[in-house]
Amino acid sequence: MSQGEIQLVVDRLEAVYNHAIVALHGVSLTIRRGEILALLGANGAGKSTTLKSISNLLQAERGQITRGSIHFEGIDVLRTRPSDLVRHGLVQVLEGRHCFRALNVEENLVTGGLGRGSSRVEIVQDLERVYSIFPGLKAKRRETSGLTSGGEQQMTAIGRALMSRPRLLVLDEPSMGLAPLIIRDIFRKLKSLNESEGLSILLAEQNSTVALQYADRATVLENGVAVLEGAAEVLRNRDDVRAFYLGERTVSDEGSVSADRAVDNPRAFETIA
Numbered sequence: 001m002s003q004g005e006i007q008l009v010v011d012r013l014e015a016v017y018n019h020a021i022v023a024l025h026g027v028s029l030t031i032r033r034g035e036i037l038a039l040l041g042a043n044g045a046g047k048s049t050t051l052k053s054i055s056n057l058l059q060a061e062r063g064q065i066t067r068g069s070i071h072f073e074g075i076d077v078l079r080t081r082p083s084d085l086v087r088h089g090l091v092q093v094l095e096g097r098h099c100f101r102a103l104n105v106e107e108n109l110v111t112g113g114l115g116r117g118s119s120r121v122e123i124v125q126d127l128e129r130v131y132s133i134f135p136g137l138k139a140k141r142r143e144t145s146g147l148t149s150g151g152e153q154q155m156t157a158i159g160r161a162l163m164s165r166p167r168l169l170v171l172d173e174p175s176m177g178l179a180p181l182i183i184r185d186i187f188r189k190l191k192s193l194n195e196s197e198g199l200s201i202l203l204a205e206q207n208s209t210v211a212l213q214y215a216d217r218a219t220v221l222e223n224g225v226a227v228l229e230g231a232a233e234v235l236r237n238r239d240d241v242r243a244f245y246l247g248e249r250t251v252s253d254e255g256s257v258s259a260d261r262a263v264d265n266p267r268a269f270e271t272i273a
């Protein structure tokens with residue numbers, strides 16, 4: 001598959017929890033190989049539900065896809081086991097970092113290689129690669145993960161995903177609970193992997209400022225609906241859009257007018273080139 005080719009297609013996805021709570025009302029998005037797509041939106045907008053659906057993990061949460069489809073490099077995601085999706089190169093870092101707290105950092109990383117079915121030699125090579133990306137982890141390799149800092153746990157979780165040799169890396173709120181400098185460090189490393197290896201990245205973020213700084217494009221969710229899609233550069237520079245959809249209220253007149261429009265027409269779908 002070459003750079004720029006469509007890699008992931010989410011088409012009119014509808015999702016329900018416990019047969020009662022409708023979380024997604026028809027979400028569509030696409031990712032091209034080699035791009036970073038940010039999935040933005042407030043608390044409860046449906047970002048995590050969309051990401052879990054993409055790794056076919058919704059059933060584990062008593063959730064169900066009631067309509068729509070997801071295809072990753074031609075594979076029908078909703079008919080593929082989560083572990084097989086990892087082997088195909090679709091790897092997710094769930095919200096909250098999810099390290100095995102009782103294992104040390106290196107043992108955590110190795111589980112990523114085992115999940116993919118890597119050989120011993122590949123695991124050794126991939127460990128060195130992860131340590132070259134996150135040198136701080138090498139120094140902590142024998143420390144119990146649960147006792148390392150939040151930033152180190154996030155790096156361990158990302159490192160473990162990289163051990164599975166992803167072609168699409170999916171990250172749920174990688175900035176959550178981390179200090180600004182750590183967030184910048186992690187995002188720079190992700191951007192550098194994206195640029196040097198063409199790794200595609202889909203990330204859900206409430207921190208739209210940082211996400212729009214590093215992403216190529218963004219899709220904004222509101223109440224389970226994709227309401228806006230566009231180039232990150234354009235969205236970044238549009239105060240009205242940021243106030244409108246991302247809750248970054250400004251004191252300017254333009255900002256207040258935009259915020260009113262959002263309330264009037266929450267189902268509007270706008271594309272910004």
Ligand SMILES: Nc1ncnc2c1ncn2[C@@H]1O[C@H](COP(=O)(O)OP(=O)(O)OP(=O)(O)O)[C@@H](O)[C@H]1O
Pocket residue numbers: 017018021022023041042043044045046047048049050061062206
């Ligand atoms: N396991 C679950 N059981 C029932 N309802 C759920 C479950 N997970 C999410 N929901 C509901 O689905 C909707 C979408 O939630 P989701 O977690 O996808 O949003 P989000 O944009 O990721 O928000 P956050 O940033 O707070 O995680 C919300 O109304 C939420 O309450």
